[in-house]
Amino acid sequence: MSKRLRSSEVCADCSGPDPSWASVNRGTFICDECCSVHRSLGRHISQVRHLKHTPWPPTLLQMVETLYNNGANSIWEHSLLDPASLISGRRKANPQDKVHPNKAEFIRAKYQMLAFVHRLPCRDDDSVTAKDLSKQLHSSVRTGNLETCLRLLSLGAQANFFHPEKGNTPLHVASKAGQILQAELLAVYGADPGTQDASGKTPVDYARQGGHHELAERLVEIQYELTDRLAFYLCGRKPDHKNGQHFIIPQMADSSLDLSELAKAAKKKLQSLSNHLFEELAMDVYDEVDRRETDAVWLATQNHSTLVTETTVVPFLPVNPEYSSTRNQGRQKLARFNAHEFATLVIDILSDAKRRQQGSPLSSSKDNVELILKTISNQHSGESQDNDQPDYDSVASDEDTDLDATASKAHRQKSLDSDLSDGPVTVQEFMEVKNALVASEAKIQQLMKVNNNLSDELRIMQKKASRLEKQNSTPESDYDNTPNDRDPDDLGSSRKGRQRSTVWQGDGSGPDAAEPHTAPSPVFPSTEDVIRKTEQITKNIQELLRAAQENKHDSYIPCSERIHVAVTEMAALFPKKPRSDMVRTSLRLLTSSAYRLQSECKKTLPGDPGPPTDIQLVTQQVIQCAYDIAKAAKQLVTITTKENNN
Structure with missing residues (x-):
C-alpha cells in the first residue's frame, strides 16, 4: 500500500x-x-x-x-x-x-471564514502585526519546522516579505539553508523564486551556491510553473529547463487560417496588454486549466452511480472576492470555451509570455502566416517537433481569444466553421493538443442528463411528428405505402431504410460522401427521421459512457465507429449546404466531434506513435467529444422540430 x-x-x-x-x-x-x-x-x-x-x-x-x-x-x-x-x-x-x-x-x-483559527490579541495597527509575523516567518524558514511556518502564513505572514534589515525574502533564507520543503510551502503561498535580494541574487543563486542542486532545479520549475502547466495541458510535455529550454509552444494543426481583421485585432489586443493585465489573464487561464484537469480526475475516480449530484458540480471558476467583479466575470466566461477555443487562447498566451520574457518585438501578420504554414507543413509530413527549436517558437494561430466580446463571437463562429470542411477533419487537428479535451463536471452532468432524459423527449417528439405526418399525408406522398396505423418505431424504421438507400452510401468516408443529386433533399428533413438518428447516437453514447465507467478501454474504438456511422447518417439527412446558419453550425459541431472522437479512441491502440498513452487523459477527451456530439444532435432535433411545425 x-x-x-x-x-x-x-x-x-x-x-x-x-x-x-x-x-x-x-x-x-x-x-x-x-x-x-x-x-x-x-x-x-x-x-x-x-x-x-x-x-x-x-x-x-x-x-x-x-x-x-x-x-x-x-x-x-x-x-x-x-x-x-x-x-x-x-x-x-x-x-x-x-x-x-x-x-x-x-x-x-x-x-x-477561518472560524476556528487561533486569533492573536487585537492591536490597533494591523500592519505592524503582519510585519511582525512576516519577520517570524523569515527566521523560521531556515529550520525544518513546516507547521510553524504554515501557522504564521495562516495568521497573515507574507511569503514575499522583504526584510528591511536583512535585505532579502524568506525564500532566500530557505534556499540558502537548503530547506526544500520550506521553499515548496512558500511557493504555494506565492513566493517568487525570481526575486532579487539587496545583492541582486535570487533564491536559485543561493541554492546553487550552497550545493543544493535539487532545490535549485525545483525553484526554476516553480518559476516557470504557469507556462509549464499550460504547455503540459495541451501537449503532455514540459520544457527541458536543465538545458536552457524554458518554453514549449504547442501547435494547432488546423487546415483553415483565420486571417480576419477581428482575429488580428484580438491578438493585437492581447499583445498590447500591460504586463500586469497580461499576468492576470495568464493566472486566470491557469486557474481554468486547474479546474478542468481537476474535474477530469474527479470524473475518472468517482462512483458513477452517484456522480450526477449537485455536490459535484463546479461549472466555472468560483468567485474570488479579492478580484474585481469584471475580472471574476471574465474568469467565469473561460468555462464557456470549447476545447478548440480554449486551446487557441492557451497557445496565444504561451506565445506572448515567451515574447515578453525574451523582449522580442511583435511579429508581423505576414510572419505569423509563414510560421503557421511551416507548422502545418511539418506536421503533415510527419516531422517531429523535437527536431529543432524553431518549431516551438512558432506562433500557432491568429485565432481570436475572449479578450473582447465581438472578437470572441467571431472566433467561436470561425471555430465551428473550420471544423468541417468539404473533406473529413484530419486526425492531426488535435495531435498537439492531446490534453485539451477535458471534461468539466457541469458538462458531465449535462451529458448524463441528456443521455438519461433524451429518450423521453424524443418519444414525445416522435408522437408529435407522427401526428403531423398523418395530418399532412396525401396519396402522392413518398411514404403512401406506409400503413397509417403503424407505430412510430416501425414508421421510423421504414423511412430510415429508404433514406439510407438513396442518400447514405455507407462507405465510411464521412457525411460528404453522399451525392446531393442522387436524392434531392428538402430544406429540412422530417422531424421523425432526425429523431430516429438522434436515438441511435444517444444509445451508442450511453454504451461508450458505460465502457468508460467500467474501464473497458478496448470498447472505445468499436463504440466510436458506431457513433461515427450514426452521426454521418444523421448528417446525410440534411442538405450539403444548409441555408440555416444554426443547422450549419450544429452539423459542423456534430461531425467534427465524431471525427475527433475516433481520433482519440485510436490512441488506445498499442504501438500508437508519440508519447506513451495516458488512458485517463484519453478517457477525458473521449467524454468531451461525446458531450459535444450529444449537444449538437439535440440542437438539430430542436431546430428541425421547430421548422417543421412552422
Whole structure:
C-alpha cells in the first residue's frame, strides 16, 4: 500500500477513512465528499490534488505529507480542540453527516471564514502585526519546522516579505539553508523564486551556491510553473529547463487560417496588454486549466452511480472576492470555451509570455502566416517537433481569444466553421493538443442528463411528428405505402431504410460522401427521421459512457465507429449546404466531434506513435467529444422540430 494512503489516515474535515485528495495550501488530506466542497471554494481557498491520479512534484507531495503528519489540521481547528467548544455546541463534521448542509457549512467555516483559527490579541495597527509575523516567518524558514511556518502564513505572514534589515525574502533564507520543503510551502503561498535580494541574487543563486542542486532545479520549475502547466495541458510535455529550454509552444494543426481583421485585432489586443493585465489573464487561464484537469480526475475516480449530484458540480471558476467583479466575470466566461477555443487562447498566451520574457518585438501578420504554414507543413509530413527549436517558437494561430466580446463571437463562429470542411477533419487537428479535451463536471452532468432524459423527449417528439405526418399525408406522398396505423418505431424504421438507400452510401468516408443529386433533399428533413438518428447516437453514447465507467478501454474504438456511422447518417439527412446558419453550425459541431472522437479512441491502440498513452487523459477527451456530439444532435432535433411545425 502506498505510504500516503495508509489505513490510519483519515479525512481532516470529517475523519472519514482513506482520504484520497489533498488540500495543498492547507496541508491536509481529505475524502471525496469533503473534496467536492473544497473544489467549490476556489483555489484561493483550497488547492486540491488527487493523491494518486494527479502528477506531483515529489517534494511538493512530501511537503503536504509532512504537514499532515505533524498536525497541520490543528491550525485550522484550533478552537475546536478546546473542551469548551463541546459545551458551546461547536463540533467538526463526521463521516455520516450529509454533504449539504452539514459538511459544506463546516468546511466553509473552517477554511473560508477561518472560524476556528487561533486569533492573536487585537492591536490597533494591523500592519505592524503582519510585519511582525512576516519577520517570524523569515527566521523560521531556515529550520525544518513546516507547521510553524504554515501557522504564521495562516495568521497573515507574507511569503514575499522583504526584510528591511536583512535585505532579502524568506525564500532566500530557505534556499540558502537548503530547506526544500520550506521553499515548496512558500511557493504555494506565492513566493517568487525570481526575486532579487539587496545583492541582486535570487533564491536559485543561493541554492546553487550552497550545493543544493535539487532545490535549485525545483525553484526554476516553480518559476516557470504557469507556462509549464499550460504547455503540459495541451501537449503532455514540459520544457527541458536543465538545458536552457524554458518554453514549449504547442501547435494547432488546423487546415483553415483565420486571417480576419477581428482575429488580428484580438491578438493585437492581447499583445498590447500591460504586463500586469497580461499576468492576470495568464493566472486566470491557469486557474481554468486547474479546474478542468481537476474535474477530469474527479470524473475518472468517482462512483458513477452517484456522480450526477449537485455536490459535484463546479461549472466555472468560483468567485474570488479579492478580484474585481469584471475580472471574476471574465474568469467565469473561460468555462464557456470549447476545447478548440480554449486551446487557441492557451497557445496565444504561451506565445506572448515567451515574447515578453525574451523582449522580442511583435511579429508581423505576414510572419505569423509563414510560421503557421511551416507548422502545418511539418506536421503533415510527419516531422517531429523535437527536431529543432524553431518549431516551438512558432506562433500557432491568429485565432481570436475572449479578450473582447465581438472578437470572441467571431472566433467561436470561425471555430465551428473550420471544423468541417468539404473533406473529413484530419486526425492531426488535435495531435498537439492531446490534453485539451477535458471534461468539466457541469458538462458531465449535462451529458448524463441528456443521455438519461433524451429518450423521453424524443418519444414525445416522435408522437408529435407522427401526428403531423398523418395530418399532412396525401396519396402522392413518398411514404403512401406506409400503413397509417403503424407505430412510430416501425414508421421510423421504414423511412430510415429508404433514406439510407438513396442518400447514405455507407462507405465510411464521412457525411460528404453522399451525392446531393442522387436524392434531392428538402430544406429540412422530417422531424421523425432526425429523431430516429438522434436515438441511435444517444444509445451508442450511453454504451461508450458505460465502457468508460467500467474501464473497458478496448470498447472505445468499436463504440466510436458506431457513433461515427450514426452521426454521418444523421448528417446525410440534411442538405450539403444548409441555408440555416444554426443547422450549419450544429452539423459542423456534430461531425467534427465524431471525427475527433475516433481520433482519440485510436490512441488506445498499442504501438500508437508519440508519447506513451495516458488512458485517463484519453478517457477525458473521449467524454468531451461525446458531450459535444450529444449537444449538437439535440440542437438539430430542436431546430428541425421547430421548422417543421412552422
